[in-house]
Amino acid sequence: MxxxxxxxxxxxxxxxxxxxxxxxxxxxxxxxxxxxxxxxxMADGGEGTLAAFAAARPDAARMPLGAGRSGDPFWLLLPPEPGAPRGTAVVELAATCGIERVGTGRPFDAGTEAFGAAIAAALDHGVSRLVLGIGSSASTDGGAGVLTALGARLLDRAGAPIAAGARGLLDLERVDLGGIRELPETRVLTDVSNPMTGPRGAAEVFGPQKGLVDPVVRARVDAAMGRLAMLCGLDPATPGTGAAGGVGGALVVLGAELLPGAAEVAGLIxxxxxxxxxxxxxxxxxxxxxxxxxxxxxxxxxxxxxxxxxxxxxxxxxxxxxxxxxxxxxxxxxxxxxxxxxxxxxxxxxxxxxxxxxxxxxxxxxxxxxx
Incomplete structure (x- = not known):
């Protein structure tokens, strides 16, 4: 046979x-x-990561977000195992706020709060490990939405919370990480090694495919992402921090480990x-x-x-x-x-x-x- x-x-x-x-x-x-x-x-952290795990791991439980209606986003709960006695959560950015889900019509306003909210839901469940797929992003917000959803305060000159997306990032003056939630062991799946800023950064390389076609606008967003990195104590030249419009950098700030997505998925399935x-x-x-x-x-x-x-x-x-x-x-x-x-x-x-x-x-x- x-x-x-x-x-x-x-x-x-x-x-x-x-x-x-x-x-x-x-x-x-x-x-x-x-x-x-x-x-x-297979998957490399982008669209299809949840489906790959669901197909290979019939013991995984689908955990709906919101009302749990058909088409609503969800995360997967893998059962307990050595090193993760309370289970592992697999959360996919593409399923919550990816480019396939929200499109490219409002590139200035696309944010990552929904991805952060999904991570928060997994934390509320009490998992021992997070596996986060961050490909197929629609945003260029430096991961500001993720940080906000997990307890950070990103403020403008007047001390008010900034708006979502790159639009809000342009107004950023202060970051308060005092209320940020602590992450368990967190593996971030990505196939991108780009830094957060610069000629190979998130705005310059990936911005155009998300709708940021004006080079002057991209330069402003690039500078704003550099300011976010500085305020968070992050080196924006770190490889992988430009993944998913800067979400990679935000997760590094939270102590997560960036890993080659395909290799990690292969191991986990x-x-x-x-x-x-x-x-x-x-x-x-x-x-x-x-x-x-x-x-x-x-x-x-x-x-x-x-x-x-x-x-x-x-x-x-x-x-x-x-x-x-x-x-x-x-x-x-x-x-x-x-x-x-x-x-x-x-x-x-x-x-x-x-x-x-x-x-x-x-x-x-x-x-x-x-x-």
Whole structure:
């Protein structure tokens, strides 16, 4: 019986990692119904992190925020284990105030209070450990909203609380951390190593994709984030502090540890253990290119597979000409399979099923299976 571990990241903007893994599994099963298919959807701290944990950890409890209606944000509670006797909370920024949730229409006003409130809810529950995914941010507020939600006072010249988002950050004159809540062991998942400020900082590098397109405005926001860092006793040049519009820096102020997201998720969902003894691993993401080797989920999955002596196949929405494909036993582009980017983007689940069937057919020595 063929044993296949299926560990893709999300195809950003089209399909989640969990749904991508399910579609690949369906396609494989259509050719090889006797195979043992083990889904381990991956994430790097951004959108899909909660779904990856939920798929890999059936013992996790969904903890709703607000009224708990369908579509409302939530966090996950992992059961007690050594080192975390009261459980571990997994909180995802993308699920509370990420760019997929709030869009880019008001980049000056987008804040991170909702993420801070979710962390506070987990603290109220009394967890022993926090795992915080901070990718897919819509804000450039330096983590001011997170600090405020956890008890800090960020004040303007008149001593009044500043407004949310980058707009409020421009008025910041004083920070009072006296009432801040203490965090337990806190691991922050990110694939970003940018500093908080400067040419590679949060405003300059990530601001435009969130709607901060005016370079004069970005320079003002960059300066304001530098002032926040100074008032908090943070070196804004610290790698990773620019993650999520500066949320990385705010969490460092609170004593959290910034970690490579893909590696940490893989460890927490037991990916290496799942790969041990497998016949094949399938991984992938939306666009696989020259930057994909630098800490992205597929490259980490591939490294784990190679360390275990297991062949690994890649499935991606698009595979660029400069993509590092050395070491992959097979690579499937959904764009090529569908005939165009438009078709693959319109029906990602259909073409992922076709990719799964194609890989199973190759494995079984048959001709490639299309759709």
């Amino acid at each position: 063929t044993r296949v571990v299926i560990a893709p990241d999300s195809l950003k903007g089209t399909i989640s990692a969990a749904d991508a893994a399910a579609a690949l599994a369906d396609g494989w099963a259509s050719v090889d119904p006797d195979a043992r298919l083990i889904p381990r959807p 037991g990916l290496a253990e799942a790969i041990a003894g497998a016949d094949l691993v399938i991984t992938g993401e939306g666009a696989f290119d020259g930057q994909s080797a630098a800490g992205k989920a597929p490259s980490h999955v591939a490294a784990l597979a190679r360390a275990a002596g297991v062949p690994v196949a890649l499935v991606a929405g698009r595979i660029a000409a400069d993509a590092p494909l050395q070491g992959f036993a097979a690579a499937v582009s959904l764009t090529e399979l569908a005939g165009s980017a438009e078709r693959s983007l319109a029906e990602p689940d259909r073409w992922l099923r076709a990719a799964g069937a194609d890989l199973a057919a190759r494995r079984n020595g048959r001709r490639g299976a299309g759709d």
